[in-house]
Amino acid sequence: MTIRKDPYTTDTIGKLIDGEYALTLYCEERHNGYWCHWYKKLDLEKLALKLGRDHGSMHWDLVPHLWCLKCGSRNVSLRLSPPTFRDPKTGQWRQRRESDTGR
Numbered sequence: 001m002t003i004r005k006d007p008y009t010t011d012t013i014g015k016l017i018d019g020e021y022a023l024t025l026y027c028e029e030r031h032n033g034y035w036c037h038w039y040k041k042l043d044l045e046k047l048a049l050k051l052g053r054d055h056g057s058m059h060w061d062l063v064p065h066l067w068c069l070k071c072g073s074r075n076v077s078l079r080l081s082p083p084t085f086r087d088p089k090t091g092q093w094r095q096r097r098e099s100d101t102g103r
């Protein structure tokens with residue numbers, strides 16, 4: 001486990017990267033009553049190149065730039081994941097498993 005400087009706020013893309021957060025895009029669109037359910041872990045480095053590290057990372061900062069790659073809907077939501085999680089079996093804090101984030 002590497003020592004890193006945790007930012008107290010996560011209001012810019014750069015701070016999310018520095019804090020090793022993961023941001024996942026979820027499609028909230030329904031088609032004939034069925035949820036689209038498409039989701040993708042965002043490539044924050046790529047997003048930072050496009051929008052800049054100082055670009056806001058809040059919902060309304062990012063959502064205008066994002067859409068579902070399956071159905072094309074702009075009805076999307078974002079979920080922020082911290083770099084650690086509590087193991088449900090042991091209750092211990094662990095590093096996020098890469099398999100959880102779809103990387």
Ligand SMILES: [Zn+2]
Pocket residue numbers: 027028029036037038068069070071072073
């Ligand atoms: Zn969709």
